[in-house]
Amino acid sequence: MSKRRATITAVGHWVPERKLTNADLEKMVDTTDEWIRTRTGILERRILDNGATSDLAVGALRVMLERRGIGAMDLDLIIVATISPDMFFPSTACLVQEKIGAKNAWGFDLSAACSGFPFALVTGMQFIENGTCKKVAVVGADKMSSITDYSDRNNCILFGDAGGAVLLEPAANDGEGILDHILRCDGAGERYLHMRGGGSLNPPTHETVDKKMHYIFQDGKSVFKVAVVKMADISAEIMERNGLTGKDVDWLVPHQANLRIIDATAKRMGLDPSKVMINIEKYGNTTAATIPLCLSEWWETGKLRKGHTIVMASFGAGYTWGAVLMKWTAENGR
Ligand code: UT7
Numbered sequence: 001m002s003k004r005r006a007t008i009t010a011v012g013h014w015v016p017e018r019k020l021t022n023a024d025l026e027k028m029v030d031t032t033d034e035w036i037r038t039r040t041g042i043l044e045r046r047i048l049d050n051g052a053t054s055d056l057a058v059g060a061l062r063v064m065l066e067r068r069g070i071g072a073m074d075l076d077l078i079i080v081a082t083i084s085p086d087m088f089f090p091s092t093a094c095l096v097q098e099k100i101g102a103k104n105a106w107g108f109d110l111s112a113a114c115s116g117f118p119f120a121l122v123t124g125m126q127f128i129e130n131g132t133c134k135k136v137a138v139v140g141a142d143k144m145s146s147i148t149d150y151s152d153r154n155n156c157i158l159f160g161d162a163g164g165a166v167l168l169e170p171a172a173n174d175g176e177g178i179l180d181h182i183l184r185c186d187g188a189g190e191r192y193l194h195m196r197g198g199g200s201l202n203p204p205t206h207e208t209v210d211k212k213m214h215y216i217f218q219d220g221k222s223v224f225k226v227a228v229v230k231m232a233d234i235s236a237e238i239m240e241r242n243g244l245t246g247k248d249v250d251w252l253v254p255h256q257a258n259l260r261i262i263d264a265t266a267k268r269m270g271l272d273p274s275k276v277m278i279n280i281e282k283y284g285n286t287t288a289a290t291i292p293l294c295l296s297e298w299w300e301t302g303k304l305r306k307g308h309t310i311v312m313a314s315f316g317a318g319y320t321w322g323a324v325l326m327k328w329t330a331e332n333g334r
Helices: 022-028 033-040 053-068 092-100 113-129 187-192 206-210 220-240 259-268 287-300
Strands: 006-014 019-021 044-046 077-081 106-110 136-143 161-170 177-185 251-254 309-316 320-327
Touching: 006 053, 006 113, 006 287, 006 320, 019 022, 022 033, 044 161, 053 077, 053 092, 053 136, 053 161, 053 287, 077 092, 077 113, 092 106, 092 136, 106 113, 113 136, 113 161, 113 177, 113 287, 113 309, 113 320, 136 287, 161 287, 177 220, 187 220, 220 259, 220 309, 220 320, 251 259, 251 287, 287 309
Parallel strands: 006 177, 077 106, 077 136, 251 309
Antiparallel strands: 006 161, 019 044, 136 161, 177 320, 309 320
């Protein structure tokens, strides 16, 4: 008997209305639209003024459930990938479960920063494959504005707020759904990308606040050098071990941290640039939300279609990185 595979049967995303443009940032820190555009590819991001990460997640989930034509009561499990949870505990998944009324679901949060979505997707997949769940909601949501120092020009230009969600269900046919994955981490990356304040290592004190330890710290140049190699390598590796060339892949769905990292990954995969999902210009880096946000936008405009072969790829804090290969099965959005 062939293996029971998991597949994505619905997608949704939600972003707040307020835009923070490069022109706005020029007024806040010593930067220019030209610098931001050429170094990152970002033109604007969305900011959630009222509410928390659970609200981003709920917005995305509601869209996803409606598109699938099911209710929250139908969900068995909710996994929320985030590094900006509403609070330490309870988990954001519990808060989301209550807000949408998913009374039959259990849930938990998963912390893998910018690789949060692929890590959560592969985790959720296990419950479909082993038969214990029929419908698993996997959410990537981050209110990055809540941990961004808007006086630090190195970081505040990069991040935005968003939520994205997918539904995992058993695939109907062989050779469909999530076919392969490679996930990795290396804790030696902690020193280059972290938020050290507020946890058990540095519980909140006046000193931790004065030292701005509750904000993202990133040594951008060091992270860039590793990210550009690792994300490209892992994407090439998953193609090679599945006997695929650039011609066989319909879409690269990359984490949106920097346009230059995305371009390098596509090049290494031998992909035509027209096969790469890019929306970094509109949203910046929304951490766990970037990949489901792309999937949802490309699906709803009819560009991501049933039968397409896609590779999702990520790199983020930890370091964490990963690639997921799948044959898309959700009925066409348009
Ligand atoms: O998503 C999780 C993983 N994260 C990533 O993958 C991000 C990886 N890193 C990057 O994407 C890039 O390193 C950044 C976009 C963060 C920075 O770009 P960069 O080309 O590596 O710039 P840099 O940090 O080397 O800075 C170059 C110069 C510096 O000035 P000097 O030392 O050359 O005089 C910075 O002080 O640009 C300066 N700079 C800025 N100038 C204008 C840094 N931030 C800004 C700014 N506006 N916002």
